[in-house]
Amino acid sequence: MNPNRKQEIINTAAFLFKEKGFNAVSMRDLAGHLHIKAASLYNHISSKQEILAVIVLQIAEEFTAHINLIYPEDLSTTEKLEAIIQNHIAITLKYTNELACMNNDWMHLEANSKNEYRRLLNAYEAKFRAILQEGKDKGEVEDVDLEIVVFSFLTTLRTLYVWYAKKSSVEVETLKKDLPKALLHGLILKDS
Amino acid sequence: MNPNRKQEIINTAAFLFKEKGFNAVSMRDLAGHLHIKAASLYNHISSKQEILAVIVLQIAEEFTAHINLIYPEDLSTTEKLEAIIQNHIAITLKYTNELACMNNDWMHLEANSKNEYRRLLNAYEAKFRAILQEGKDKGEVEDVDLEIVVFSFLTTLRTLYVWYAKKSSVEVETLKKDLPKALLHGLILKDS
DNA sequence: GTCTATACATCGATAGAC
DNA sequence: GTCTATCGATGTATAGAC
Numbered sequence: 561m562n563p564n565r566k567q568e569i570i571n572t573a574a575f576l577f578k579e580k581g582f583n584a585v586s587m588r589d590l591a592g593h594l595h596i597k598a599a600s601l602y603n604h605i606s607s608k609q610e611i612l613a614v615i616v617l618q619i620a621e622e623f624t625a626h627i628n629l630i631y632p633e634d635l636s637t638t639e640k641l642e643a644i645i646q647n648h649i650a651i652t653l654k655y656t657n658e659l660a661c662m663n664n665d666w667m668h669l670e671a672n673s674k675n676e677y678r679r680l681l682n683a684y685e686a687k688f689r690a691i692l693q694e695g696k697d698k699g700e701v702e703d704v705d706l707e708i709v710v711f712s713f714l715t716t717l718r719t720l721y722v723w724y725a726k727k728s729s730v731e732v733e734t735l736k737k738d739l740p741k742a743l744l745h746g747l748i749l750k751d752s
Numbered sequence: 753m754n755p756n757r758k759q760e761i762i763n764t765a766a767f768l769f770k771e772k773g774f775n776a777v778s779m780r781d782l783a784g785h786l787h788i789k790a791a792s793l794y795n796h797i798s799s800k801q802e803i804l805a806v807i808v809l810q811i812a813e814e815f816t817a818h819i820n821l822i823y824p825e826d827l828s829t830t831e832k833l834e835a836i837i838q839n840h841i842a843i844t845l846k847y848t849n850e851l852a853c854m855n856n857d858w859m860h861l862e863a864n865s866k867n868e869y870r871r872l873l874n875a876y877e878a879k880f881r882a883i884l885q886e887g888k889d890k891g892e893v894e895d896v897d898l899e900i901v902v903f904s905f906l907t908t909l910r911t912l913y914v915w916y917a918k919k920s921s922v923e924v925e926t927l928k929k930d931l932p933k934a935l936l937h938g939l940i941l942k943d944s
Numbered sequence: 945g946t947c948t949a950t951a952c953a954t955c956g957a958t959a960g961a962c
Numbered sequence: 963g964t965c966t967a968t969c970g971a972t973g974t975a976t977a978g979a980c
Contacts, residue, residue: 561963562963565963580859581773581775581859581860583773583775583776584775584860586954586955586956587955587956587957588954588955588956596963596964596965597964597965597966598956598957599957599958599959599964599965599966599967600963600964600965602956602957602958603963603964604963607956607957608956608957637940638940664856667772667773668773668776692939699941700940700941701939701940701941702933702937702938702939702940702941704930704933704934704939705926705927705930705934707915707923708915708926708927708930708931708934709934709939711908711914711915712908712931712934712935715907715908715911715914716903716904716907716908719907719911722903722907723899723900723903731899734897734900735897735900738896738897738900739900739904741894741896742896742897742900742901742904742938743904743938743939744938744939744940745894745938745940746894746934746935746936746937746938746939747884747893747894747896747901747935747936747938748829748830748892748893748894748936748937749891749892749893749894753945754945757945778972778973778974779973779974779975780972780973780974788945788946788947789946789947789948790974790975791946791947791948791949791975791976791977792945792946792947794974794975794976795945795946796945799974799975800974800975
């Protein structure tokens with residue numbers, strides 16, 4: 561019942577799920593990393609499914625909260641997109657394991673949690689799409705297919721934890737500076 | 753021993769692995785979709801691991817073959833990158849299930865196959881990086897961090913099957929036209 | 945080439961002692 | 963709150979009949 565212990569279990573689970581995938585981590589594995597027996601886990605959590613749901617939905621809700629904050633602000637499209645990029649970087653640094661787990665294992669949520677996750681995901685994409693559409697209407701955004709930009713932008717941002725896994729803190733500063741550049745302005749010089 | 757039957761098993765497995773993930777598909781599931789019993793599968797394949805290795809390495813080798821072809825050609829950086837993008841789109845259309853499986857389940861390969869996969873992946877990224885470096889040297893490419901561009905570019909291309917899952921053939925034509933635009937030239941107009 | 949039958953490991957989860 | 967012991971389901975894979 562100790563909430564600290566519960567959080568400890570969830571953090572360890574997130575690490576293991578990232579490393580091996582949800583289905584490849586047994587309750588015995590997880591317990592072993594905490595130096596207890598599998599049966600003892602059930603004093604703190606009700607099921608393996610519950611652990612996954614907490615990990616995934618916690619992160620998904622944090623993303624939703626941030627875009628709901630940014631969306632109505634009086635900022636240019638570039639500024640809004642920059643804020644979203646910086647938020648993805650910040651969450652990637654803080655919740656690397658949970659993010660990997662969300663991306664790879666949300667499909668293993670049971671029905672109710674999976675629906676809730678999908679709802680949050682769709683809401684996030686809708687707000688993101690609306691920001692881009694606004695940019696197009698205001699003439700700030702190039703004439704490219706909106707769905708393609710939404711897809712390529714969000715795919716890159718969602719998968720930042722892969723990049724982060726192999727990098728140093730110096731390189732994180734480069735990421736904060738150059739990722740917006742690469743995503744927003746492309747990489748081919750206009751006059752070539 | 754019938755090679756057609758073996759291919760049929762592998763194709764069905766790729767579909768199921770994409771839908772549910774490697775570990776969530778049992779040999780009984782797989783057999784059921786082929787209207788036979790699990791034991792009968794072993795007349796055609798030696799293990800579940802073998803199926804995964806065939807699926808993943810087949811695709812990985814196809815990507816490697818293509819970049820080895822493009823790399824030494826006498827083309828501009830833009831042309832080479834366009835060729836790579838079009839190849840990713842083509843493979844996504846032809847091998848959607850296998851591609852999803854490669855991305856999500858390569859971690860479940862056994863040691864030897866996993867090492868081979870990593871070798872192919874690293875070789876691909878190295879060639880891709882070299883093409884970008886060449887573009888920078890020739891002044892065709894913006895001054896952005898190379899690793900960040902390699903990452904965001906390849907992440908998007910690798911994950912195209914997610915986009916394709918929900919789209920029509922009309923939209924595929926838009927993808928072929930606008931994905932290079934979005935990736936190479938960005939989305940923010942220069943004068944805004 | 946597919947079947948039935950089954951071996952044997954491991955899974956998530958529970959009961960009840962301490 | 964952790965333990966031992968264990969249940970019942972399910973996993974991959976094999977043996978041998980047809």
